[in-house]
Amino acid sequence: EDQVTQSPEALRLQEGESSSLNCSYTVSGLRGLFWYRQDPGKGPEFLFTLYSAGEEKEKERLKATLTKKESFLHITAPKPEDSATYLCAGEKAAGNKLTFGGGTRVLVKP
Amino acid sequence: DTEVTQTPKHLVMGMTNKKSLKCEQHMGHRAMYWYKQKAKKPPELMFVYSYEKLSINESVPSRFSPECPNSSLLNLHLHALQPEDSALYLCASSFMGQGRTDTQYFGPGTRLTVL
Numbered sequence: 001e002d003q004v005t006q007s008p009e010a011l012r013l014q015e016g017e018s019s020s021l022n023c024s025y026t027v028s029g030l031r032g033l034f035w036y037r038q039d040p041g042k043g044p045e046f047l048f049t050l051y052s053a054g055e056e057k058e059k060e061r062l063k064a065t066l067t068k069k070e071s072f073l074h075i076t077a078p079k080p081e082d083s084a085t086y087l088c089a090g091e092k093a094a095g096n097k098l099t100f101g102g103g104t105r106v107l108v109k110p
Numbered sequence: 111d112t113e114v115t116q117t118p119k120h121l122v123m124g125m126t127n128k129k130s131l132k133c134e135q136h137m138g139h140r141a142m143y144w145y146k147q148k149a150k151k152p153p154e155l156m157f158v159y160s161y162e163k164l165s166i167n168e169s170v171p172s173r174f175s176p177e178c179p180n181s182s183l184l185n186l187h188l189h190a191l192q193p194e195d196s197a198l199y200l201c202a203s204s205f206m207g208q209g210r211t212d213t214q215y216f217g218p219g220t221r222l223t224v225l
Binding site for chain 2: 032034036041042043044045046049087089091096097098100101102103105
């Protein structure tokens, strides 16, 4: 059975305190690993797609990496506006379901 | 532009009401999705339309009825809902091209409360 697991469930950071979120997956025939950011009561906002082990992508203070078994989202020197729930999801085929992890709720305190 | 719009933003309905949620995109995407999300949980897939045909139905109760009138519009018709159906309903769309994979772009959601 396809599975995506995120850890930790919640993360409290001081502003400027860098950290990493983990997403481990067992999705047979994975075509893409996605990261989304979701603010309370809003839809997920697309951040990154990773296709193959060794791939890295960056956007502002966020950097996503992918290995054969897991993906990491690194938050460098976070700011309070980085507070959100970060979701990762695996996709097997276009027009198919995303298998989501449970999310990591990040709170960055000033 | 990667915008998916949803209306209404909020909906309160009784268990005997009939209402509809609407979703629209003008990105030329050929796949559209309905998800349900409960508080502090990830989105759960309900339906997928590919090229305006229902391709995935995740065993959703018949009180939820999807409709795809054209490639830009997706509706979710609601009837005789239960209080446990209260949730954030999310619409998403994706291109369905020949590329490596297919990014799903989400709308802002409709917050549904069933009394």
